[in-house]
Amino acid sequence: MIIVLAHDKGGVGKTTTALNLAEILKPDIIIDQDTHNNLVILNQLRDEKDQLNVLSNLNKSELINALSKSAQGQLILVDCGGFDSELNRIAIAASDMTIVPANDDINEVVGLKRFNKTLEQISNDMGEKITGHVMFTRVHPSRKKFTDVESFINNSDNLARLQTVIPTRKWHAMAALDGYGVTNHKKTKYSDAAREVTALATEIKTRLNIK
Amino acid sequence: MVDKFSKLNSIGNNAALSEQSESDALITKKKLVSNLPVKAEERFNALKKAGKVSGSFNAYIVQATLNNLDSDENK
Numbered sequence: 001m002i003i004v005l006a007h008d009k010g011g012v013g014k015t016t017t018a019l020n021l022a023e024i025l026k027p028d029i030i031i032d033q034d035t036h037n038n039l040v041i042l043n044q045l046r047d048e049k050d051q052l053n054v055l056s057n058l059n060k061s062e063l064i065n066a067l068s069k070s071a072q073g074q075l076i077l078v079d080c081g082g083f084d085s086e087l088n089r090i091a092i093a094a095s096d097m098t099i100v101p102a103n104d105d106i107n108e109v110v111g112l113k114r115f116n117k118t119l120e121q122i123s124n125d126m127g128e129k130i131t132g133h134v135m136f137t138r139v140h141p142s143r144k145k146f147t148d149v150e151s152f153i154n155n156s157d158n159l160a161r162l163q164t165v166i167p168t169r170k171w172h173a174m175a176a177l178d179g180y181g182v183t184n185h186k187k188t189k190y191s192d193a194a195r196e197v198t199a200l201a202t203e204i205k206t207r208l209n210i211k
Numbered sequence: 212m213v214d215k216f217s218k219l220n221s222i223g224n225n226a227a228l229s230e231q232s233e234s235d236a237l238i239t240k241k242k243l244v245s246n247l248p249v250k251a252e253e254r255f256n257a258l259k260k261a262g263k264v265s266g267s268f269n270a271y272i273v274q275a276t277l278n279n280l281d282s283d284e285n286k
Contacts, residue, residue: 008227060220067216067219085230086222086229089223090219093218093222094215094219122223125222125225
């Protein structure tokens with residue numbers, strides 16, 4: 001199974017979400033495709049016993065080889081860089097689920113519109129429909145309705161919405177300071193953020209039929 | 212039926228960016244060019260003086276070689 005965090009816009013929350021999901025889904029391989037190698041750096045902050053299997057700086061054949069391990073039952077989590085590139089497209093094309101973190105800002109709609117086009121091109125290249133599952137994150141905790149953005153998503157052929165929302169919470173930064181997701185840090189594991197991330201992982205597991 | 216992972220090789224050609232592997236970017240070697248016409252360097256120096264080219268003669272030779280390779284590969 002391959003789960004990909006992707007959006008060709010930076011700063012939307014791909015790496016934070018990848019780290020949080022890694023704590024719960026416990027992927028066999030994590031691929032860091034961001035040129036900043038943030039997941040690699042966060043992994044260095046973790047205790048030795050908690051090290052994640054993070055691969056980075058893969059070239060095209062190394063990436064395809066790593067992705068193909070999903071056929072042997074391995075769970076692979078990919079954190080794409082915030083740009084439209086060949087290797088990011090390959091990861092999206094191979095994915096069983098592409099998650100697109102976004103918020104309700106008007107600039108996001110512009111970004112999502114462009115990303116929908118990218119997904120359309122990848123679908124044409126692969127000969128099968130690729131859907132980006134938009135996950136609202138970094139939104140104000142009081143925001144519950146996303147009518148305008150939702151309406152745009154509903155009218156986009158290659159976008160759908162995940163129901164879980166991950167609002168802005170101080171606990172994400174606290175846990176990440178030590179290289180952990182919120183569910184696996186002693187100061188944050190009983191927080192609202194941890195409950196929200198757990199709900200996201202449950203929604204993903206249900207959709208992908210992962211136990 | 213084409214295997215999904217074989218198909219991936221042809222994905223992403225129309226992406227805005229293409230990752231360059233470090234090995235492609237960094238591997239160079241020293242190469243001594245023998246019998247380089249003196250006139251060629253003189254013509255380069257004249258062009259440089261006239262502000263029509265910039266950089267070193269070495270970089271100019273490398274770029275000319277790459278241009279020639281691209282042209283021959285696309286014949």
